[in-house]
Every structure is written in C-alpha cells, then in structure tokens.
Amino acid sequence: MFEPSALDLQQARSQQACVACRNQKRKCDKLLPKCSLCTRTGRACEYASVTPRAPANLEALQTRLSELEDRLGSRTASVAAYHSGNASPAVPVSSMSHSVGSGGAEPGSVRPDSPQAAGQAATTARVPSLLFLDVDRFQDSQLRLLTPTVRIPSDVLAVLSFENTVVDAAAVYFDTIHHWMPFISRKRMDLGIPLRSGGPDLAMLFLAMKLITSSPSPAGPATPPGHDPLYTMAKAFLSLFEANGEVSLLCLQAMVLIALYEYGHAVYPAAWMTVGACTRYADMLRITLGEERSSVMDKVTTWTELEERRRLCWAIFVLDKAIALGNRSRVAAAEPPETAALPADDLAWSEGDALHGMAYPVSASYDLPQGPFARLCQAAMLASRAIATRRRIKLMPQQPGADRVSETSALADDILRFDAILSTATADETSSAAGCAGAYYQTLAPRFLAWSAFFVLLDPYCCPVNIAPGDPGHGAVPEAKTAEEMALQRRSTEIIVTVVAKVHEVVRSISNGMSEEAEQEAAQRRLGKFCPLGLDAVYCIMGLYCWLCQEGGDETVKDRLADVDRFFSGVGERWRLAREYLHLKKYHDDAGQLGVGG
Template identity: 25%
Template sequence: MMRPKLYSSQACRACRRLKRKCTREVPKCSLCHRLGKACEYAEPIAAEAASRIEQTLHVGTTSPSGILLNNNLAASFPRPAQEFPLAFFLDSEDLAPQGVNSFSWSRHLDINELVTEHLDDDRAALCEEYLSTVHEWVPMISRKRLFNELNSGSGDADGCLPILLLCMKAFTTRDVKCARDSPSYLLARSLCSEAESMGFLSLRLVQSLVLLAAYELSHAIYPCAYSTLGRASRLGLLLGLHDRKNNKLFKGAETWTLREEQRRTWWVIYLLDRLMNIETNLPITVPEPAQDELLPINDDDWDEGKIVPSEPLFTTSFSSSTSVGSFAKMCQASHMLSKVMRHRASKKALQEVENLLPEAQALHSALSALHSSIEGHVSGGILRKSAIIALSLCISARLLLYNLYACNEPGAFVEQSRIPMETEMQRASLDGIISISSTIVPAIARANIECPLIAQCLYHSATECAWFIREDHEPQMYNALEDIVRDLKLIGDNWNLATEYLALLQQAGILSLTSSDTASNTLTPSSG
C-alpha cells in the first residue's frame, strides 16, 4: 500500500523567496523535486514531529477503524479488560449492571508509548494551560479528579487519560493554517477510533471525543465535527449520562464529583449539538433533558472541588440572584435555543397559528427573562467567558425566533388572515432585532473574549446590521457592524471558524459596508 504523504505547516524557503505556491510535502515539495533544487523548511521541528508519527504508527495497512497500522502494532494494541456484553443489544432483561470502568484498557503501556513523544514531560503544565483556556468555555472536567489521576503514578482509572491529554494538546496549536494537519489532532482522532473499534467505553473516551468535536467546530472542520460529536453522544448514551435512573448497563457513579463530571460532560454534548445545528435542517440526535435534570453547580465551587447543592433545570423563573453559575446559564440558554429550534420546525410544518403564536410569545418572554438574568451575572462582576457565551447563545435563540415573525409580508400563515397577536409578535421581533444588533452584540464583540463559540452569534448579527444599513443607513448600525467584524477577525487569528464566517460576509458584500481599515485584511478560508 502507498505510504501517505506528510506535509509541513508552512511553505519551503525557496517557494517563499520566489513567492510561488508550495505543495509543502516532506521531505521535499513537488516543485523543488521537479527542479532538482534543495528544499528546506523553516520549522524542522514540525517535519520531525510528522516523521515521528509515521515511525510510531509504522504505516502499512489500514485497520477497520481507519488508523494506519501494521500487523504488529494492531496485534499489540491493548484490548478491553472485559468484552462488551452483547446481551445489552440482544436481550437486556437479565443483564447485570457493569462497573464504571469494566471496559477499560487491559494494559496502559502501549497508549502511553504512542502519545509520549507528542506530550511535554510536564503534563501538569499542559493541564493548567487547558484549564485556563478551553476549560473556560466548556468546564466539564474536574480539576480535582484530573490532578489526582496525574499524581497517582499509575495513570487514570480507565486508561484513556493519555488520549484526553493529547486532545488538550491539540488546542495549543496556534497556526490556524495547519489546524487540520496538527499531529496531536490527527493522532488523537486515530486513537479514539481505534479505542471505539476495540470496544472500549469510558468517560475519558467520551470527553476526548467531545474535545475533538469542539476543536473541529472551532476550526470549521466539517462534517467531521458533526460526526465526531455524534460518536460522543452515542457513547454517552451507553454510559447513561443522559438518564442515570434508567441506565441498565452501568452501576451509578461511586462519588459525587464523578457524577457531576458526567452531568457536565453530557451538557457540553447537548450544547455543542444545538450550536452546530442552528443553521441546518438535520434532525436533532441528542435527546432533550429529563424533567428532573439538574444544572451544573457554580463554576467557582466546581474548580475548587467543593460539594454543594445543584439547581434544577426546570424552574418557574430565571434569576441572577441564585447560586446558578455561568456554565449553568450556558446550559439554560442552550435548552431555550433547543425549544426555539423545535418551534421553527413546527412553523415550517405549517401548524395552526392558534397554537404557534401563543408559544412564540411564551418563548419571547422566557428568553427576555433569561437574557436579563445572564446580564445580571455579567454586570455583577462575573467576567467568566462562559457568561459571555451564555449571553451569545441566548441571543442566537432570540434572533432565530424573531426572524420567524419579523417579516412584513402577508401570508406568513398560509391562507389565513392576519390576527392581532401576529402583529404584536412582529413588533416584538423587530424591536428585539434592532436592540440586539445595534447595542447588545457590539458590546459582546468589544469584550474580546476570542472564543469561537460566539462566532455564530456575531455572524448572524452582522447580517442583521447589514440589512438595516441598506434600508436606512443609520450610523449606529455602521458602528455596530465595525465592532462585530473586528471581533470576528480577532477570533479568526486563532480559530478558522471565524475566518469562514468572514468569508461568507465578504461573499454577501457585507464587508464592503465597513471602513477600509476594518475590511482591509485578506480572507483566506480553509478548503473543505
């Protein structure tokens, strides 16, 4: 079988000097090879790292999961200590609940050897870097459990901690041009696939897939992000993360901290799933929360490892005076976003106006209350990125709802005359869109949190600003669009998703509405 080509993250010195397109192949690009010229790359470390991956994996044949392995490595890859019980799918009536780590590695050495060359010796420093960056967006991992596993000397309980660390390492890639080819990302994807095909099932494996999906979403690596999150969701369902009471496969978590970490991991899966599907017509695959579902505890207590009471998801009102933390507000906002998405599906199915408009007004009231509650968090001195992300999710839900009812054209409901409630909802929608686009989202943009999870909200608001600019040329909308585009470019320095949104704005002619300084940067969206 042909050996796969390896690529450098940058052009070779000769191609850069002559300003020609470089194929970036290692050890010699095709142009230098054809011309018989010496080919040198500015970053030999990257080339050496790619070479080490090839040597580590001994590229030869393709395993069922897609990772390139030779027969010797495939044979030595660790297998689960216990086989998955087929009775769970074939006849689960008499199945005895399994231990939490029943399907963990039978040995850990092989995985550690595979990832050691791609992780720094100071793994604690890697974890601290992750906890101070990406963890602020999706705080699902317990700092206490993570460092207990690192310091135990024997690795983690289920053997997948090295893969999780590799996923954390992928997020340290700062060159957006080589995000798809990051050695840590590619190896982590391969190891997750191999672990799944071997029958492993653990919380750390699910978390690894969640981080991979978040990485792919952040760099607009589609459809991989969609499929990776689906894999995380399916494994999470098997673990019973969505419904611990009716889980037949596993026994309950042995500690409160583990159960809270399971809850947070599932909430992140739910949140990313709704965020990914805002613009699609694909069916939702991650189920809605149970009626007795709890929200994550507040973020400070979680990071300090404290055991405190949890707030319920379903409540009669939203308030900024409760102990609900910023991540819990993200969960509430994603839940409301899901409700609006279901409402949109009902409206597209042309359900009766008498049923839809009361629901639309109820959603408008609930979202307005949630918005005020989250703003109370932000203005109260809580500067966590998760609070800003919660606000952006709430705004995305509001814009999605308002765009269903803001149109002036008749016939929003087929062959039905307009009723007063429809006019009221249109007025609320227009007022909401104006306020969000001119004031609220520009304030979010000026916060400069550089998080890809708010990029969709920024993009949608930019399109609304452009509509109002073309309609009446209000200076406030010009200023708002300037702020939004500037923040998208700032986010795009590290995350390809924002660059792709900017490319869409450019194609629609919206960037031309901004000043020459703001629109001067050349947009180079990634391929695929």
C-alpha cells in the same frame, strides 16, 4: 567522501543531555545540533542549562505522568506479547481497572489470579456485544467495562513525552476552556485519580487537551483545519479505541474536546457527526441526564465524580444544541426531564466541596442563583426550544396563526426573562478592556447562546412582507399578514433591535480589548477564554447589518458592520470558526435577501 575525525566528533557533542531526554530520563548521545533520539522521533532538540519549571499546582501531575508512561510502556508491551502468544501479560488486563481502590473484584468479573483469567484477559477489556444484543442479560451478568488496552501510537507518545507538553497543555486548558465548559474535574486531576486508574485512554484525553488549546495556523493559504497534524493524530488514535471495541469515560471526555475543536474551527461535517457520536457514547455508558440506569462502569464513590459525569452529559447537551443553530436540523441529545439536576455550584465542585455543592432541578426558576455553567445549560435548553418551535411551525404550516403567535410569544417571554437576569449578573463584572476575560467571559457565554435563540425564534417574523411561503410568519404570497402576525412582527423587531445593540456592545468591547493587548501570547490566552458558541449570535447581527446596508446604506450601520469584521478577524486568530463566518459575508452581499439572516 570526507570522514570526520574523532576530534571533530568530540567537538560536535554537547556537554549535557538535551532537555527532552533529561525530562524522559532517556540516554542522550548529546550530538549537535540534534541528538539521535530526537532525530528519530522528529521532535525539536534543545540544550539548555535549566529545565522550565512546571506550574506549582501541576508538579505532582508531571511526576505521576512519568510514572504512568513507564507503566504504560511495560503494559502495552506485555499485552502485545500475550496476544502474539509469546508470553503471558506481566499485569493481567482484567485486573487493571481494579488496581486502585477497588476493594476487590467487581461482581461478575474474574479474579486476575484465577485459572479463567488467562483465557479472558484478551477479551474482557472489549465492549461485550451482550450490551447491545440483550441488555437484560448484560445487567444480570453484572459485567463492567474495564480499562482500555490499545497500544498508544508512537507519534502520540512522541508528542506527549516532549518536554512538559502534558503539564503545559493541562495548565492552559484549565486556565481557558475550563472557564466556560467545566466538565473535567481539576480536583480529581490534581489528586491523581485519573492517573492511577487510567491507561491509553488517559493519553487520549491529554492529547485532546493539547489539541483544543492549540491555535489555528495564520490566515491565508494555510493547512485546512481537518488536515492539521495534531487533529488527524487525535482522530486516528480515537478510532483505535472504536476498532478495538474499547470505551471509557476518559475517551468520551476526549471525544467532547475533539467535537469542541471541530466546532470552534468549522471542521464540517466532522463536527456534526462527532457531536452526535458523543450522545450515543454517553447513552452507551448509561450516563444520560435524569435517567437512572444500571451503569456499565465502576460505581461512583464520591460526589465530585458523580458531578463530573453529570457535567459531561451537560457539555454534550450544550454542544448538540449549539451546533444545530445554523441548520436547525433535528438535535441528537434528548431533552432532560424536569427532575434532572443542573450542574452544581462551579466553585464548590472545583474545590471538591460536597457540603456546598447545591444543584437545582431543570424546572427551577431562573431567579434562583446559578453558576455560569448551569446558566449555559439553561441557555442551551432555551435554544433547543427555539429550534424545536421553528421546526414544528415550519413542518405544520396549517397551524392557525393565533396558535403560532401564542407559542412564539410565550417562548420569547421566557428568553427575555432569562436574559434580564443574566444582564444583571454581567453588570456586576467589569466590561473594561482589562476585564474582558475570566468571569466576564463566563457570564457572556450563556448570554450569547440566549441571543442566538432569539434570532432563531423571531427572525421569520421581522420581515415586513411575506416573501417565504411556508416559513413561520410568512404566508402565501401575496397574502397580507394577519393582525396577530403583524403584532408579533412589531414585537419581534423591537426585541431583535435591542438584542443587536447588546451584541454589538459586547463585540466592540472585546475587539477593543484585543487591540490593546500588547503581547500576542497574552491575547491568545484571553481569546481562549472566549466561548466560540457565541459566534453564531455575532454572525446573526452581521446578516442584519448586511441587509440594512442593502436597504438604506446607513453610514452608522456600515461602521457597526466594520466592527463585526474586526471582531471576527481578531477572534479568528484563536477560533477558525470566526474566519469562516467572515467568509460567509459574501453570500449576504451577493444574495441581498430580506430578513435578519440568522
């Protein structure tokens, strides 16, 4: 076998360390084409003269992350040694959550320098069973949840430590997803607050950010979304926290991002289960909407932090309602009381401006000015009411027709008023191809959700004959509809026709914007600002167009159906859910059922 000479080995080395090793300040053997460390970790190895500069507003984040990685490395090693009985932790686990700005230990906790610390270090980070078996005693003991101490898997560390992965993922996240689902404080992130107090749960959050900002594989015979390596890695890491009985606010934020990924890429039934788990998780942390209870976490010290927790609850609420639109099953998140506060002004919160952080109660009139996220929450409440009304009427077919009509009409009036207000706000934003992003997408997100509420509520009443016994609006065949039901049919049809025209206009505008985008990377970034919660409304008009094509074969309707196909194909490059909706078209073509199809 040929053995390379010393000269060959010398020539096969780079004159400088690779980019990954330089960023991590690791010793690099400079082997070509890949150094030994990159070969062992399975990551890409590049030799470049200049390391790409991080965005200016996130340079501090990159620096703090490097410091955090060093701390986590020594901390996990010391904790592992302690558990194995070989050594005492260099930094007591029980002191980690109070290491920054705590002003002393929490009531009921044990001082890290006390004799009891050694005996409790391995257990106090876990969720005490007392919280679930006897909540009164838990509150009396004034216990608090501490920073998780699970070991970060090596594959997670390899992903997060590669080049500028964390900085880039955070930058893309705040430039896209954050526009329409702002529940993670960028101000607190820039100030480094989560970095100073976080542990492995912070790594979990960054991994979830990386996941939600990743695009699916190209269309065709590709890896199923549930088998994507980054997704399975995130789910496995999250399961470690559960297996070790450790929870945190950062973990819940990461779980919401994973649920959003599962929803946006049609990973079922995981999406349905994860959203439900998020509601339980929030309830466990005592941060449910409008309900003041003794928290199990550290006390909130700033308005920005309090608002972040409230927005986290609202994000879960919105997801819970959106995911129930299609199957109209029982929702998991409880309705907020009328005294609960909506999200405050988005700009004030993002800048940490507590003086202008005005938040209206849930019962506030739709006419009052609200930020985009508050509007999205209001739309979710309307969708929730529509789902509940549809379920209640279906489960009680004996309810008098006049009562059904009255209840449905009243809710339709509320949605109409809300949509009219949003329409005015959207008109202030340009709908040109260049403007189909940013603020325009922010105003579209709640409108799409409100339009979905229309389809859920009014779909059964649009059918001209009674073909579905037991469904609201459909009596027992061959009974004719009552006068009230016929009046509601006419009104429902008028509303649906108007809504369909609005949805189609937006669909065509977004599709035109995508086709005019020169660079694929820019198109992906634009689509990242599009809220996938709006895809249900587009699917509803697709069902209507399929029905009308079967009934009359109108060429105009066929052209509009082609617009929907083009829209789903384009958005499917970013959100796999759009591809799934496009695949469902065959069921409408095969079944030929009457109805809107929402």
